[in-house]
Amino acid sequence: MxxxxxxxxxxxxxxxxxxxxxxxxxxxxxxxxxxxxxxxxxxxxxxNKERIIAALYLAGTAQYAELLERGFAEVSGAEACIKLLVTSYIDWVVANPDWARFILHNRGRVEASELGEQLREANRQHYARIFQALAGYREQGLFKPMPVDCFSSVIIGPTHDLARNWLAGRTRSELVDCRELLAQVAWDSVRA
CATH class of the missing domain: 1.10.10.60 (Homeodomain-like)
Known part of the structure; x- marks a missing residue:
């Protein structure tokens, strides 16, 4: 290493x-x-400190994006790709809880900083890659019709909410124990 x-x-x-x-x-x-x-x-x-904050934020989100990218290279099929979005998120949060807490609480600060445009561009590229990976399945009619800007929220929303509560110590369940359930919920929410 x-x-x-x-x-x-x-x-x-x-x-x-x-x-x-x-x-x-x-x-x-x-x-x-x-x-x-x-x-x-x-x-x-x-x-300065604000640039450290932004760099740490961007490094964390890039690490998750890399994990997701590796997953896209290994899976095929609409269901596997949707479930990957959830399981990769959970895997990253569980492996990096302090970093995940930091990201959760500092997005607005980074968006308002001098590196805010860099964050917005990284997010645009990240979501473009996700939509690119799913485009063929969408064209095949494998997903429910819904506004594009709702699609990712429908998939990751429940997982993000549970992760936020888990990171704050407000859950009895371990996030990793809900991994497969949340992946199935995501798939059930968007499949045609």
């Missing part, structure tokens, strides 16, 4: 600080101390 880059070390140190003391209470000095990076390295890679 390759050694993490200095940039990745800084991001993971930032995540640890954000998890322990909160995003607002974390300082650049805390992240620098935790990562062992020099001030020069911190400013070279990021420039």
């Amino acid at each position: 390759a050694r993490p880059s200095r940039k990745d070390e800084i991001l993971q140190a930032a995540l640890a600080c954000f998890t322990e003391v909160g995003v607002d209470a974390t300082t650049i000095e805390m992240i620098r101390d935790r990562s062992g990076a020099s001030i020069g390295s911190m400013y070279h890679h990021f420039g």
